[in-house]
Amino acid sequence: MKRLLNDGYDAVEELLDGYVKAHGDVVKLADNERVVVRTTLSPQPKVGIIFGGGSGHEPLFLGYVGEGVADAAVIGNVNTSPDPIACYDAVTAVDQGKGCLYLYGNYQGDVLNFDMGAEMAADDGITVETVLITDDVYSAKDRADRRGVAGDVIVLMAACAVANTGADLATVKAAAEKANDNTYSMGVALSSSTLPVTGKPIFDIGPDDMEVGMGIHGEPGIERKKLEPADAVMDEILGIVLPDMNLQSGERVAVMINGLGGLPLMDQYICYRRVHDVLTEKGVTIAKSMVGNYATSMDMIGMGVTLVRLDDELEAWLNAPFDAPYLKQG
Amino acid sequence: MKRLLNDGYDAVEELLDGYVKAHGDVVKLADNERVVVRTTLSPQPKVGIIFGGGSGHEPLFLGYVGEGVADAAVIGNVNTSPDPIACYDAVTAVDQGKGCLYLYGNYQGDVLNFDMGAEMAADDGITVETVLITDDVYSAKDRADRRGVAGDVIVLMAACAVANTGADLATVKAAAEKANDNTYSMGVALSSSTLPVTGKPIFDIGPDDMEVGMGIHGEPGIERKKLEPADAVMDEILGIVLPDMNLQSGERVAVMINGLGGLPLMDQYICYRRVHDVLTEKGVTIAKSMVGNYATSMDMIGMGVTLVRLDDELEAWLNAPFDAPYLKQG
Numbered sequence: 075m076k077r078l079l080n081d082g083y084d085a086v087e088e089l090l091d092g093y094v095k096a097h098g099d100v101v102k103l104a105d106n107e108r109v110v111v112r113t114t115l116s117p118q119p120k121v122g123i124i125f126g127g128g129s130g131h132e133p134l135f136l137g138y139v140g141e142g143v144a145d146a147a148v149i150g151n152v153n154t155s156p157d158p159i160a161c162y163d164a165v166t167a168v169d170q171g172k173g174c175l176y177l178y179g180n181y182q183g184d185v186l187n188f189d190m191g192a193e194m195a196a197d198d199g200i201t202v203e204t205v206l207i208t209d210d211v212y213s214a215k216d217r218a219d220r221r222g223v224a225g226d227v228i229v230l231m232a233a234c235a236v237a238n239t240g241a242d243l244a245t246v247k248a249a250a251e252k253a254n255d256n257t258y259s260m261g262v263a264l265s266s267s268t269l270p271v272t273g274k275p276i277f278d279i280g281p282d283d284m285e286v287g288m289g290i291h292g293e294p295g296i297e298r299k300k301l302e303p304a305d306a307v308m309d310e311i312l313g314i315v316l317p318d319m320n321l322q323s324g325e326r327v328a329v330m331i332n333g334l335g336g337l338p339l340m341d342q343y344i345c346y347r348r349v350h351d352v353l354t355e356k357g358v359t360i361a362k363s364m365v366g367n368y369a370t371s372m373d374m375i376g377m378g379v380t381l382v383r384l385d386d387e388l389e390a391w392l393n394a395p396f397d398a399p400y401l402k403q404g
Numbered sequence: 405m406k407r408l409l410n411d412g413y414d415a416v417e418e419l420l421d422g423y424v425k426a427h428g429d430v431v432k433l434a435d436n437e438r439v440v441v442r443t444t445l446s447p448q449p450k451v452g453i454i455f456g457g458g459s460g461h462e463p464l465f466l467g468y469v470g471e472g473v474a475d476a477a478v479i480g481n482v483n484t485s486p487d488p489i490a491c492y493d494a495v496t497a498v499d500q501g502k503g504c505l506y507l508y509g510n511y512q513g514d515v516l517n518f519d520m521g522a523e524m525a526a527d528d529g530i531t532v533e534t535v536l537i538t539d540d541v542y543s544a545k546d547r548a549d550r551r552g553v554a555g556d557v558i559v560l561m562a563a564c565a566v567a568n569t570g571a572d573l574a575t576v577k578a579a580a581e582k583a584n585d586n587t588y589s590m591g592v593a594l595s596s597s598t599l600p601v602t603g604k605p606i607f608d609i610g611p612d613d614m615e616v617g618m619g620i621h622g623e624p625g626i627e628r629k630k631l632e633p634a635d636a637v638m639d640e641i642l643g644i645v646l647p648d649m650n651l652q653s654g655e656r657v658a659v660m661i662n663g664l665g666g667l668p669l670m671d672q673y674i675c676y677r678r679v680h681d682v683l684t685e686k687g688v689t690i691a692k693s694m695v696g697n698y699a700t701s702m703d704m705i706g707m708g709v710t711l712v713r714l715d716d717e718l719e720a721w722l723n724a725p726f727d728a729p730y731l732k733q734g
Contacts (some may be wrong), residue, residue, distance in 0.1 A: 075405070075595070075666070075705060076594040076595060076611075076614075076631060076705050077667075077668070077671055078592075078594065078631075078634045078637060078667060078671040078674070078675060078705075078706075078707065079633065079634050079670075079671055079674055080633045080634050080635050080674065081633075085670060085674065088673075088674045088677055089670045089673050089674060091677050092673035092674055092675075092676045092677030092680070092695075093673050095676065095677060095680045095693075096661075096673065096676050096680070096693040096695050097693070129670070130670065132668065132669035132670050132673075133669060137669075262408075264406040264408065265405070265406060270670070281406075284406075301406060301408075303409065303410045303411075304408045304409050304410050305410050307408060331426075335666075335668055336405070336665075336666050336703060337407075337408060337703070338407070338460075338462065338665055338700065338702040338703050339462035339463060339467075339697075339700070340409075340415060340419045340459070340460065340462050340600070340702060341407055341408040341409055343418075343419050343422035343423050343426065343462075344408070344409060344410065344415065344418045344419060344422055345408060345422075346422045346425065346426050347418055347421050347422030347425060350422070350425045350426070363425075363426040363427070365422075365426050367669075367697075370668065370669070372668040372670060373666060373667070373668050373705070375405060375406050375408075375703070376408075377408065402732040402733070403732070
């Protein structure tokens with residue numbers, strides 16, 4: 075598919091330059107130009123929340139830097155981990171003496187580089203803890219091995235809500251872990267994204283085909299099959315996610331429909347409708363709904379369903395006030 | 405391109421059903437199911453703001469119904485005017501005794517049907533005024549003949565900011581007219597949108613081609629040409645828009661980069677960057693920036709630039725507090 079870029083090798087730098095020019099009242103680049111930070115940190119010292127990963131998922135991660143949300147985003151090349159120095163520089167840019175929490179999706183390259191950043195910060199006497207986000211149900215049987223997808227945003231919200239109370243690092247980390255443990259996602263892709271450097275798709279897919287369970291970078295899913303109506307696709311996703319989370323009648327959930335970039339809002343709301351109706355029929359209460367492009371794969375046509383099992387505490391965290399360009403509420 | 409729908413004939417009804425289920429705390433359907441209204445109207449009576457047009461431009465129009473924003477959205481079929489009864493029913497649903505203002509893009513079918521709605525309301529003794537939005541620079545030489553595109557959102561913001569003060573209908577209408585008179589847009593399309601009923605594009609365009617000046621429904625533009633780098637496309641657009649608005653050094657503007665649905669945020673910020681740099685170089689101050697999918701054509705790959713010439717009054721209107729699902733600020 076077509077993109078509107080200059081030299082693809084410059085795309086990430088130009089994105090970041092454009093982003094801080096558009097939102098200069100909220101964010102700026104740190105001395106390290108792959109680190110987006112709030113223009114002014116919280117007046118009350120708090121645990122620094124550092125969010126990050128490869129670019130190509132906008133508005134993830136940089137769109138969630140703002141008041142009461144992430145303090146910094148560390149940005150890698152497209153579908154590529156940020157480098158360790160950037161991970162470290164984000165810590166020195168936002169630490170207020172209470173330590174920092176790294177939040178990112180569970181991908182090998184990210185783990186290696188963020189861990190190195192945390193070690194470098196430790197040499198400076200700054201404590202950095204990590205919560206890996208692991209919400210992609212289909213990517214592995216065990217929670218700890220799963221990849222992170224749109225659940226990144228859910229876990230971020232929980233961590234930030236608690237960090238904003240002035241809580242200590244262990245408490246903030248525990249909140250993020252609780253949110254992650256209760257978040258389940260699964261998606262479907264109808265097309266590949268188009269890479270800026272090559273101008274080509276990452277993979278080929280037939281004109282009538284879809285892939286159920288595909289990852290946000292194009293990682294293989296369950297099966298390649300003929301494209302079905304939206305309701306059938308939602309039923310297939312829920313048929314896997316609901317048993318995995320063992321959701322029972324009487325429970326409460328948050329529902330996120332996450333567009334991967336190229337899927338119209340019309341389609342996303344039609345998908346939401348089916349998820350709403352199936353859950354309601356099952357006796358599950360939807361206490362919060364989020365629909366839109368929260369974590370994309372650039373122009374990929376596709377979407378994911380994210381369900382969050384709620385208790386009063388987690389529900390309150392997800393309803394906290396946030397004010398970043400791509401996350402405003404309360 | 406691929407969509408994720410059920411029967412295409414049901415797409416608009418399913419969209420509306422999904423939308424009010426997802427955002428039931430903010431909106432509901434009126435007795436007329438093509439009218440989306442606020443769940444509770446303003447406690448202080450105000451001029452009713454009614455926004456509308458064909459569907460397929462989401463989040464336009466329904467995404468802007470909310471507290472301090474539109475009181476109702478009237479929704480037609482895809483790329484088709486809402487019917488006159490719906491236009492009328494929106495008035496009876498939201499009028500608080502101060503009259504209503506219709507705001508919509510200048511398209512013949514919309515004008516006919518909204519005018520009929522206003523006549524029916526007049527028979528009930530309710531005054532309805534209209535401001536046609538006419539921001540698409542390339543669509544006609546004279547302002548009054550131009551089509552409305554993303555400027556719809558700018559004009560809505562101005563009208564709502566003034567309506568929220570409790571101003572009378574004439575004052576609110578004058579504010580909308582002032583915003584419209586100062587708003588200039590032009591776009592480029594790299595692909596057609598895909599119609600839900602047919603599953604087919606509206607028009608064909610070559611794999612390396614773009615159309616400069618294309619309308620939001622696929623109306624023909626200036627010329628079909630080879631796709632160029634983002635900066636060159638922005639320069640071409642600004643080369644037409646800036647002389648048309650006769651923008652001078654020392655002036656202040658708001659800039660909106662509006663994605664048409666299929667263009668990644670990465671590309672939109674790269675486009676924003678060039679517009680920012682060209683205006684800054686010219687001595688123009690950007691006092692407000694908006695980047696994202698404000699008025700789409702479903703999955704169309706493309707974007708538009710909207711510039712708003714500001715004075716203190718108009719700038720204050722655009723910075724007023726708004727709280728709709730797709731317009732939150734302040």
